[in-house]
Amino acid sequence: MSxxxxxxxxxxxxxxxxxxxxxxxxxxRTTGGSESTKTVGTMVSRRCAITGALSAFVVSHGVFLLLSxxxxxxPADQSVSRTIRWGLLVDVTKCxxxxxxxxxACREEHGWxxxxxxxxxxxxxxxxxLKDRATGYAVSLPIMCQHCEFPPCVDVCPTxxxxxxxxxxxxxxRHICIGCRYCMMACPYNARSFVHETPxxxxxxxxxxxxxxxxCTLCAHRIDHDRPxxxxxxxxxxxxxxxxxxxxxxPRSDISQRLASYASVRVRPDLRTNPGIYYQGL
Amino acid sequence: xxxxxxxxxxxxxVVFLVIINCMAxxxxxxxxxxxxxxxxxxxxxCVEETGFMRRNHxxxxxxxxxxTLYKGIRTKRHSLQECIACHTVLGPNxxxxxxxxxxxxxxxxxxxxxxxxxxxxxxxSTPGSSDPLPSGDSNEGK
Numbered sequence: 521m522s523x524x525x526x527x528x529x530x531x532x533x534x535x536x537x538x539x540x541x542x543x544x545x546x547x548x549r550t551t552g553g554s555e556s557t558k559t560v561g562t563m564v565s566r567r568c569a570i571t572g573a574l575s576a577f578v579v580s581h582g583v584f585l586l587l588s589x590x591x592x593x594x595p596a597d598q599s600v601s602r603t604i605r606w607g608l609l610v611d612v613t614k615c616x617x618x619x620x621x622x623x624x625a626c627r628e629e630h631g632w633x634x635x636x637x638x639x640x641x642x643x644x645x646x647x648x649x650l651k652d653r654a655t656g657y658a659v660s661l662p663i664m665c666q667h668c669e670f671p672p673c674v675d676v677c678p679t680x681x682x683x684x685x686x687x688x689x690x691x692x693x694r695h696i697c698i699g700c701r702y703c704m705m706a707c708p709y710n711a712r713s714f715v716h717e718t719p720x721x722x723x724x725x726x727x728x729x730x731x732x733x734x735x736c737t738l739c740a741h742r743i744d745h746d747r748p749x750x751x752x753x754x755x756x757x758x759x760x761x762x763x764x765x766x767x768x769x770x771p772r773s774d775i776s777q778r779l780a781s782y783a784s785v786r787v788r789p790d791l792r793t794n795p796g797i798y799y800q801g802l
Numbered sequence: 803x804x805x806x807x808x809x810x811x812x813x814x815x816v817v818f819l820v821i822i823n824c825m826a827x828x829x830x831x832x833x834x835x836x837x838x839x840x841x842x843x844x845x846x847x848c849v850e851e852t853g854f855m856r857r858n859h860x861x862x863x864x865x866x867x868x869x870t871l872y873k874g875i876r877t878k879r880h881s882l883q884e885c886i887a888c889h890t891v892l893g894p895n896x897x898x899x900x901x902x903x904x905x906x907x908x909x910x911x912x913x914x915x916x917x918x919x920x921x922x923x924x925x926x927s928t929p930g931s932s933d934p935l936p937s938g939d940s941n942e943g944k
Contacts, residue, residue, distance in 0.1 A: 600874035685874065693871055694924055722926045724883050729924030744874045 593746035604687040605669075606738060606796060607768035608752070609775050609784065610661055613801035614762035617660040620647055622763065625754035626664075629739065630726040635717055642713035644736045645751065659802060662751070662763075665690060665711040665736035666787060666795030673703035673712065682733075688768075688796050689738045699731040708788050709795075711735050768796065838914040841907055843888045849879050856911075859885075863921070882921065887929040901927035 594600065626645045627633055634641030645664040651657070671690045673682045681697035684690050692703075692712075704712045712735040719728040725741040728734060739749040748756070752763040766775030775798075784798040848855050850862070862880040869875040878884045889907035893899040899906050901922040904913060908927070912919050921927075 594874070597875055597877045683872070685872065687874070691871065695867065695871075722924065724886070724926045724929065727924035727926070732924070740874065741876070744876050 594744065596744070600685055600687040600744070602686045603769060605768040606667070606688050606743065607766065607775055607798065608667075608738070608749075608796065609764040609766075609778055609798045609800060611762045611764070611800045612659045612661045614760055615660050615662065616760065617649060617658070619660075619758075619760065621754045621758055621760070622662050622751035623647060625750045626736070629723070629750035630737075631719070631721055631723045631728065632713075632734070640714075640716040642715060642734060644713065644734070661799060661802065663709060663711070663787070664797070665707075665738070666709050666793065666797045667736075667738055668796070669794035671793065672706040672708065672791075676702045676706040678702065685740070687743075689740050689743070690735075691737055691740065692733055692735065694727060694729060694732045694734075697732045699733065701733060703733055707735075708791055708793070838910045840910055841889065841891050841905075843907075844890070845888055849884075882925060883929070886927065890929055898928040 623645050630644065632642045632644055634643075645662050647660060648663050649658065649660050651659075667688055667690050669684075669688065671682070671684055674684055674690065677683075678700060679696045679698055681693045681695075682690070682703050683693060699714065701714055704714060712733050714733050715728060715730050718730045722728050726737070739747075739751075742749060747753075749763075749765055752765045755761070755763045764775050764778060766773040768776060768779075770776055771780075778800070779798060782800055784800045785802050786795045786798055850858075855862075863882055863885075866877075866880040866882070869877075870881070890898045891903075891905050891907055893903065893905070901909060901919075903909065906927060908919055908922075
């Protein structure tokens with residue numbers, strides 16, 4: 521334990537040894553040449569108090585300005601920022617079995633309707649039903665691209681078509697995707713699909729073509745226009761409230777506060793992919 | 803030795819060629835067989851000068867696609883969606899025609915110069931969100 525002091529001069533006067541000669545250092549007093557340290561006690565002088573208050577003001581307002589910059593909608597002509605890391609929290613205790621509204625919303629938004637052939641139909645998001653045989657505890661949850669910080673799909677892509685946007689969204693550049701499907705093999709979450717058949721009625725915001733790999737885009741087109749994700753919007757509209765979207769880098773965002781308050785897990789954390797999708801109650 | 807008559811004929815030929823050259827664009831604009839009849843866009847003028855667009859629209863689109871995909875920049879000026887929205891051609895049923903139709907704005911020129919654009923293998927060739935339509939409709943083969 522040690523007391524923080526913003527003034528090294530005062531610390532020296534109090535008989536302590538500042539670790540660094542500059543101000544604003546952590547001061548400790550050694551006793552009898554031993555290595556043990558003791559708390560010096562309150563040593564904040566008036567000068568320290570004033571500078572401390574000033575720096576606290578500057579820091580708090582600086583943080584506030586920074587956060588308001590992060591929270592504000594991105595202008596259309598500006599690039600996405602690395603200061604943002606988009607994430608999604610799935611509360612599996614609120615996700616009901618048999619409900620597939622998020623899947624339906626995604627399908628309608630992006631137009632990935634299948635052809636009644638489950639083996640080859642695209643699937644950007646799917647519902648899983650898990651049951652612990654020992655206890656009988658059962659949960660239902662959606663799973664999609666986990667938007668990893670270290671995505672294996674990006675590592676293996678031979679053309680650079682798989683990439684991670686600055687704000688953490690993992691995407692496929694269909695202009696240079698050759699359809700080799702290495703990314704599908706590399707993805708531990710089975711999140712990607714190959715377009716086997718010629719799509720029809722593509723949505724203007726979601727181009728889709730035969731021979732490319734595709735997956736959840738975290739509704740990047742909606743995020744860029746400051747609109748909620750299609751799945752989150754539908755889940756919220758129906759009152760389920762099982763999906764919470766937000767900026768993981770902003771400690772004031774709803775998702776960050778919920779993650780700080782409740783236990784959550786990510787799928788296969790042992791792979792160290794650092795996914796952006798969190799599950800609560802799993 | 804060159805006679806005065808020869809000189810006069812040569813001058814006449816040059817004047818004739820100049821007149822023909824000046825007339826050609828007018829004939830093309832009139833929709834004669836000499837060039838494609840390009841449908842007019844909805845706006846008063848294009849986002850860039852027409853001649854520039856005819857030569858460089860593909861470069862603008864390519865630049866914009868990377869800006870949008872990698873950086874999330876979604877300005878409308880050079881966006882394919884905006885091109886499609888402005889240059890819509892309505893079919894007999896009152897709905898925008900798709901790239902499958904020879905009357906589609908892109909097709910009119912691209913068919914004339916025998917260059918196949920592959921944008922619409924993935925991108926929608928009609929503006930707005932197209933409703934899920936049964937097979938055999940006007941959006942078939944998009």
